[in-house]
Amino acid sequence: MFDMPDFDAHEAVTFVHDAGTGLAAIIALHSTHLGPAAGGTRFQPYASADAALTDVLRLSRGMSYKNAMAGLPMGGGKAVVLQRPDTVKSEAFLLALADAVDALGGRYVTAEDMGMSEHDMVVLARRTRHVAGLPVAAGEVGGNPGPMTAMGIFLGMRAALAHRLARVSFTGVHVALQGCGSVGTALAERLAAAGARLTLADADPLRAAALAARLGGTAVAADAIMTTSADVFSPCAAGAILDDASIAALDVAIVAGAANNQLATPGDGARLAARGILYAPDYVINAGGIINVVAEYLGRGDPATVNADIAAIEGRLAAVFAEAARSGRSTDVVADSMARRLIGRD
Template sequence: MKIFDYLESHDYEQLVLCQDNESGLKAIIAIHDTTLGPALGGTRMWTYANEEDAMMDVLRLSRGMTYKASAAGLDLGGGKSVIIGNYKTDKNPEMFRAFGRYIDRLNGKYIAAEDVGTTETDMDYIREETEHVTGITVSSSRGSGNPSPSTGYGVYRGMKAAALERFGTDDLAGKTIAVQGLGNVAYHLSKYLHKEGAHLIVTDIDKERVKRAVDEFNAKAVDPKDIYSVSCDIFSPNALGAVINDESIPQLKAKVIAGGANNQLQTEKHGDILHESGILYAPDYIINAGGLMHVIEELHGKFDLNSVLDNVKTIYNNMQKVVEISKRDHIPTYLAADRMAEERILSVKESKKAEDKLLIAQKNGIAK
């Protein structure tokens, strides 16, 4: 992997490697773009096959955060971090304190939050070393707690908007929805779907999570390898990324793809294939932005859940805007979402350039 070529081709700002012998910390922070504000993104802990996989994951995720914040209308940039290790066996408090010290050296350019494999308690340990972290426990001085319920609600709202476009109604009662992955986000999503009367088909590598969904939501469980081929109206990926690929697409029977996982498309060509096949893809960073809306409320110094949920409701409208751009420009929805996000970033960049030119001119006595 030619790392500088990759950073240049996607206009990344910074890549930070972090290690601490005493705690076993091996981490990577990627900052993609801070045009709109400080880069906020979760800290993922995962057992990667190799270091290159970890680096590619954090790079892709950080870029997605830039687009997510921009499309959601938030004054935040895009960043992400990964800690290499098994979140069930390798964690220790000093690991997260050491990581917090690395974050603090960035002077607010990157703000951490919880993600796959990390918890509110982990964020509390980071908070002991830096103020540049969100999603700390509610019992803490200004904590907002786990953002997963807000993320799940946003995915639900985005799914309803996609259903309206594809089925002519956003009523999900009676619809069959295949839910891949049953982590915190998918659990809360499934609660909303069950309450509305949807029929759930679920899978997860964690059998306890599957049992909970079967017991609480009257869901039908299938093996992870069979989830793509089940008969359903909506397929909802909520595990790791790249699940929409050459192998999975031919199996899909759904008319809509709407889930909380990041980077669901393995490559852009797979978004093109979905579009050509008449499958409506709800771009992941458009509909899973609820967690970001949740933690930014914490950054404002106070936390009001009702205010957060009001903001998360707008994901419905954002998904509708993506559909409108897709139709207007005759492009797949993933490109329409990118276009919406990029236009806002470009506008702010141009505005900042104009301000910088004016300041230079004023300094040189050319302008007043």
């Protein structure tokens, strides 16, 4: 593990196995320099345990960068739970996961991510207090982080439009959006309300078709969305989708979306820049959800304060874009440099 390309002086990596429930999970703490390592739990199939380990190493590092760039007093961590054909996400299964989180003594704070729900967090909270993303009453901060993530993506995309296309409005802007889950749907709704033209795709074609029909957009096959001619490509599903081949096939001016770890390799940011495509670093633009979750966990702030903190994503990205243009470096390199200074790893 220590020789893996994505191992970046992670402080701790915990392998969890519970024979009684079949739980197999990995919890990675990248940095606690700024505070407890915060990041959601992901429940999904993996091709192998090595693939899961690579994913959690990359995701936890991304959370360190995300939380630092968002100005949060939290470090970065992540948990991945391996979904196998015979896996049953039972109450006992979730409680075993909660015990693993609690055993870290507050060094790791979790919330829902792909494949997990608010209800799952409620079950975890029965055994550990180091969990957020719980249901909240109207007027309180917290709850499902998806809509807040979408809000940040929308505002960050607006910064990208201003920088790359000198546009101040979404009216008539064509967005090709990949992934119609919680975040993708909330983002599509915001974009449609602002006058954008939408092309949507999802692994579930019926879900994309239904959302497109409701919002007046167009649905295309999942394997066609990345070659759609548009102003913006917005990846809101799986990560590592931007590689040499897919970048060469893009027909957009901007990439700005919610997916984590969008770049497959460290050189892919430079490939985007070489093609004149403005890339909004994923962990900067998609921080809205964690801003909301941290406010809930720390018991501070109100919806107005959280909204103001999320609104700062727009200016933060504008600063990244400006520095990239000034220095000639790609936006991902600029953002990484900023984040690493903040966590004491420059």
